[in-house]
Amino acid sequence: MSELTLTLIKLGFLAVLWLFVLSAVSVIRSDIFGTKAPSQPRQPKQKAAPTKGRSGKSRKTPRGNPTTLKIVDGPNAGQSVPLGDEPILLGRGTDAAIRLDDDYVSTRHARFATNGEQWFVEDLGSTNGTYLGSQRITTPIPIGLGIQVRLGKTIVELQK
Amino acid sequence: MTTPVWVPRKRRGAELFLTFLAVFIGVAAYASVGLGAEGRIPADTYKLGGALIVVAIATHLIVRRVAPYADPVLLPLVIALNGLGLAMIYRLDIGRQQINPDRAAFANSQLVWTAVGIAAFAGILVAVRDHRRLQTLTYTFGAAAIGLLILPLIPGVGQTINGARIWVVLLGFSFQPGEAAKVCLAIFFAGYLVVKRDALALAGRRILGIDLPRGRDLGPILACWLISVGILVFQRDLGSSLLFFGLFVVMLYVATERPGWIVVGGLLFGAGAYFGYAAFGHVRVRFDAWLDPFGDPDRNGQVINGLFGLAHGGLLGQGLGQGSPQLTPFSFSDFIAASMGEELGLTGLMAILVIYGLIVERGLRIALTCRDAFGKLLAAGLAFSFALQVFVVVGGVTRLIPLTGLTTPFMAQGGSSVVMNWAIIGLLLRISDQTRRPAPEISSLDSNDETQVVRMS
Numbered sequence: 001m002s003e004l005t006l007t008l009i010k011l012g013f014l015a016v017l018w019l020f021v022l023s024a025v026s027v028i029r030s031d032i033f034g035t036k037a038p039s040q041p042r043q044p045k046q047k048a049a050p051t052k053g054r055s056g057k058s059r060k061t062p063r064g065n066p067t068t069l070k071i072v073d074g075p076n077a078g079q080s081v082p083l084g085d086e087p088i089l090l091g092r093g094t095d096a097a098i099r100l101d102d103d104y105v106s107t108r109h110a111r112f113a114t115n116g117e118q119w120f121v122e123d124l125g126s127t128n129g130t131y132l133g134s135q136r137i138t139t140p141i142p143i144g145l146g147i148q149v150r151l152g153k154t155i156v157e158l159q160k
Numbered sequence: 161m162t163t164p165v166w167v168p169r170k171r172r173g174a175e176l177f178l179t180f181l182a183v184f185i186g187v188a189a190y191a192s193v194g195l196g197a198e199g200r201i202p203a204d205t206y207k208l209g210g211a212l213i214v215v216a217i218a219t220h221l222i223v224r225r226v227a228p229y230a231d232p233v234l235l236p237l238v239i240a241l242n243g244l245g246l247a248m249i250y251r252l253d254i255g256r257q258q259i260n261p262d263r264a265a266f267a268n269s270q271l272v273w274t275a276v277g278i279a280a281f282a283g284i285l286v287a288v289r290d291h292r293r294l295q296t297l298t299y300t301f302g303a304a305a306i307g308l309l310i311l312p313l314i315p316g317v318g319q320t321i322n323g324a325r326i327w328v329v330l331l332g333f334s335f336q337p338g339e340a341a342k343v344c345l346a347i348f349f350a351g352y353l354v355v356k357r358d359a360l361a362l363a364g365r366r367i368l369g370i371d372l373p374r375g376r377d378l379g380p381i382l383a384c385w386l387i388s389v390g391i392l393v394f395q396r397d398l399g400s401s402l403l404f405f406g407l408f409v410v411m412l413y414v415a416t417e418r419p420g421w422i423v424v425g426g427l428l429f430g431a432g433a434y435f436g437y438a439a440f441g442h443v444r445v446r447f448d449a450w451l452d453p454f455g456d457p458d459r460n461g462q463v464i465n466g467l468f469g470l471a472h473g474g475l476l477g478q479g480l481g482q483g484s485p486q487l488t489p490f491s492f493s494d495f496i497a498a499s500m501g502e503e504l505g506l507t508g509l510m511a512i513l514v515i516y517g518l519i520v521e522r523g524l525r526i527a528l529t530c531r532d533a534f535g536k537l538l539a540a541g542l543a544f545s546f547a548l549q550v551f552v553v554v555g556g557v558t559r560l561i562p563l564t565g566l567t568t569p570f571m572a573q574g575g576s577s578v579v580m581n582w583a584i585i586g587l588l589l590r591i592s593d594q595t596r597r598p599a600p601e602i603s604s605l606d607s608n609d610e611t612q613v614v615r616m617s
Contacts, residue, residue, distance in 0.1 A: 009192050010479035014504065016188065017511045020181045020240060024233045024518055027174045125292065138290070138594060139531045
């Protein structure tokens with residue numbers, strides 16, 4: 001093996017090493033700048049989704065700001081809390097805004113909070129989880145009017 | 161709706177491409193070691209390359225299946241480091257056996273440990289479907305960490321190798337439980353601080369401009385820290401001691417957002433270092449070797465050899481297989497950074513350090529985007545411990561700071577280190593999969609739908 005070949009191999013190897021590093025950096029770069037706002041494929045999917053029980057109405061989210069949080073199903077059905085700027089805690093504990101008499105609800109189950117424009121629901125590490133439809137939520141999720149959130153056997157929604 | 165919908169990209173294709181590149185780097189390094197040291201490509205390069213590609217594709221498929229939204233660059237970066245480390249260990253086996261044919265070869269066992277590590281990585285991804293489930297086991301992990309740290313001190317099980325009693329020998333295998341304890345402690349600190357951080361940050365007295373928390377809030381964590389550090393002093397493992405202390409201080413800082421903790425931690429560390437210098441002979445030896453290595457060339461031969469190796473490497477290195485890194489004692493574990501610097505030069509060593517930097521950056525990024533406090537703290541702690549470990553090892557080898565015995569993650573020879581680092585990457589990928597996963601679509605409002613079954617274990 002000649003000296004020249006070995007030198008070329010050495011330089012080639014270093015070049016490949018840096019090529020790898022730079023491609024990793026470029027993937028990270030596109031990861032930072034490449035988070036696209038709502039992409040096209042998501043919209044039709046949302047429209048096509050089944051809307052049982054609400055089929056008469058348009059799927060478009062009702063306009064206006066929610067003013068109350070209402071329990072529509074479960075042991076405490078009918079109760080409601082007015083919405084302010086403060087976060088609202090739901091659960092079986094005494095510090096909850098509405099004390100839910102639901103065996104499947106944790107002491108501090110979920111929190112509704114707003115950033116001034118948008119309401120979010122966040123699970124607080126409950127045992128049985130908080131669900132939007134059939135999906136268990138793991139992070140704060142923005143919710144609008146009429147979106148039903150399920151905690152244990154209780155269903156709550158934001159109303160006008 | 162004014163809140164923009166964030167659509168994360170999976171980038172799994174990019175990950176596959178980078179993975180192939182990383183495997184290529186490993187195999188090319190192996191082949192050029194053979195070319196440089198023995199003048200021919202090792203006969204089993206194709207076999208090894210094929211096996212590595214199969215393993216890499218299998219790992220990629222597992223990630224695609226169980227963590228589809230996980231960070232796309234972590235896995236290739238780690239594979240590249242591991243491949244480079246394996247090639248260098250193989251190269252040092254050749255070199256050391258040229259000096260003395262009786263010396264042990266490590267490359268094969270390291271390959272086996274890498275396979276075990278990848279299995280642990282896959283196992284964690286499959287078994288831990290939601291990292292928050294680990295939070296329920298906070299105290300279990302705390303107890304496990306202490307148990308693991310005590311293990312080497314038990315007579316019959318523990319063994320003293322090279323002056324440090326940090327080894328456990330079971331069924332002919334020796335491993336360092338301290339590496340596993342690091343992960344357990346990170347989980348324990350994260351779980352504990354999530355619950356107590358408000359109390360730690362708010363309740364308490366203010367002394368000398370620093371808010372000190374109440375004793376009962378700090379009690380368990382201080383006890384845990386004292387026990388771990390105490391054990392480490394008895395085991396004479398200063399590197400790990402420094403690592404655990406740094407992890408502890410930084411996680412406290414991240415949890416409470418109080419810079420005072422860094423100050424207190426720095427002062428405590430300074431006091432500890434001074435005490436170590438005054439009380440322990442082996443600490444003083446390390447300090448002297450750092451300040452004036454050439455004052456006692458016989459005793460500081462290892463550090464001096466490492467420095468000569470780095471100088472011999474220069475800008476572009478001697479080329480794989482063509483330097484003489486085998487002359488340095490422990491060139492395959494503690495001094496693998498110097499061995500890399502000799503054969504790949506500053507250019508190659510910088511690339512390796514950038515790879516480490518990118519891994520840490522991804523870890524901190526995961527911590528930033530993570531929306532639950534436990535995941536945030538855990539990711540930050542794991543990423544920081546990784547960064548500190550690399551800094552302590554490379555800084556020690558290049559004589560920036562006194563040399564302490566810690567393993568270079570993924571590169572240094574040592575089974576427990578490789579396995580636990582793969583486990584750390586598994587945890588990080590799991591957290592990043594959770595944070596990058598898009599929010600469920602708010603479309604089907606039929607609450608009578610079958611809900612997702614979640615197994616509580």
